[in-house]
Amino acid sequence: MSGNIRVLCVVVSAVFLLSLPDVGTSAIPAEETAALRAAIEDLTGTFGRQYPQGRDYLSKLDDVERRGDQDQFETLRREALVANLLVSGNPILFVMRAQYKKDHHNTATMFKTGEINTKSFSGGGALKTIDFGRGGKVETLIETSEGLIRDPEVHFDGGRIVFAMRKNIDDDYHIYEINADATGLKQLTSAPGVADFDPLYLPDDSIVFSSTREPKY
Structure with a gap:
């Protein structure tokens, strides 16, 4: 029995040693580092001084790639991409809701009360923003415990938002603005x-909006 254990230990140790990356060889997939490098170079060329850490990010990427540190690569990737002005320049609007049920293909698009799948309606949702320029701060614009919010659209000036909301299972979707x-x-x-x-x-x-006021089916 002891002989078997020793043999097993030797085999496992050999496999473990063979699986370790050589010094200076990256354990990070080459396509991932190449994609991040291309993104940083593009952001640097597009935004110039408005993306001031571009060259520093490239230098850090060289170092992380050389050491093959996946965790540091993920940290660098998030930092470099979040610094994109299109991401961190303004808050990002999103809708929060529970996952739709799988019982019917159009549960996700229930419009009117009294439909055959109305019993599958599950309320609870919110309209929120996340601001990566402020460390990922999340703010709630409107929340409903019994209804659903969908289809948000931001005005050209960024000051208003139009969306559809159903307040509860007995309500229909209507257009709101905030x-x-x-x-x-x-x-x-x-x-x-x-x-x-x-x-x-x-x-x-x-x-403009879609409506069931003039059904086509």
């Missing part, structure tokens, strides 16, 4: 037995 600072919430559409959704701002400040 200021980017979470003030001035107002309902824009309302009609019994119909649902309005997918709103979109037009350059003349009008709003």
Whole structure:
């Protein structure tokens, strides 16, 4: 028995040693480092002084790649990409909701009350922003415990947001608007037995949206 254990230990040790990267050889997939390098170079060329740490990121990438440190690579990748002005320059708007149920293919697009799959409706959601320029700070613009929010669209000036909301299982989706600072919430559409959704701002400040007011099926 002891002989078997010794042999097993030798084999495992040999495999372990063979699996270790050689000094100076990266354990990070080459395509990942190449992709990050290309992204940093593109951001540096595009934003120039507005992306001031570009050259420093490239130097750090060389060092991380040489040492093959996956954890440091992930940290560097997040830092370099979040520094992108398109990411950290302004807050990013997103909708939070529970995962839709898998019982019906169009549960995710339930519009009107009384549909065959209405019983599958599950409320609870919010409209939030995340600001990577402020360390990933998350703020809630509006939250509903019994309803759902969908289809947010930011105005061209960044000061207003239009979206569709269903307040609860007995409600239909209607169009709402709120200021980017979470003030001035107002309902824009309302009609019994119909649902309005997918709103979109037009350059003349009008709003277009989809609706079940004139069903085609």
